[in-house]
Amino acid sequence: PGWAGDVRATIHGLGLNTTPPDIVRACLEAVAYRFALIEQRMCGNPACDHRMIASGGALLSSPAWMQMLADVLNRPVVASEEQEATSRGVALLALESLGAIESIDELPAADGAVYQPDAGRHNVYQAAIARQETLYAQFYAEQMASRS
Numbered sequence: 001p002g003w004a005g006d007v008r009a010t011i012h013g014l015g016l017n018t019t020p021p022d023i024v025r026a027c028l029e030a031v032a033y034r035f036a037l038i039e040q041r042m043c044g045n046p047a048c049d050h051r052m053i054a055s056g057g058a059l060l061s062s063p064a065w066m067q068m069l070a071d072v073l074n075r076p077v078v079a080s081e082e083q084e085a086t087s088r089g090v091a092l093l094a095l096e097s098l099g100a101i102e103s104i105d106e107l108p109a110a111d112g113a114v115y116q117p118d119a120g121r122h123n124v125y126q127a128a129i130a131r132q133e134t135l136y137a138q139f140y141a142e143q144m145a146s147r148s
Helices: 020-043 063-073 085-098 119-146
Strands: 052-054 077-080 111-115
Touching (some): 020 063, 063 077, 063 119
Parallel strands (some): 052 077
16 A cells, blocks of 8 residues: 555654654554555455454564554454464465365464454544555655656
């Protein structure tokens, strides 16, 4: 969603009182915002009914990031208990395509903790996503103009 590989990054809004943990949090929020934009494009409907299952060491090792993702997406996020979720998914898709199983739904994954969204934080994050999209568009336009 609006990713241009040749565009430089920026951190907007730094002040003298900005701390390293503030910058880390901003980076985690930015990733969560991108997940939300991807979900919007894939689902296309706020009422889209699907489960959000999170996997990956970095995400699963951070309950704060898991909660942030639930708040940004405004839907429950389930932590996967699978140690090798990607490998398992590939194997299940291969079994399904070979006809060894009818559907990957036959072999459900083990679920871990469920992170419930907070509506108040979701509203704050929605405003932040809009700000980020505006900044991205401005920054992208400036970089493209400077190359002309």
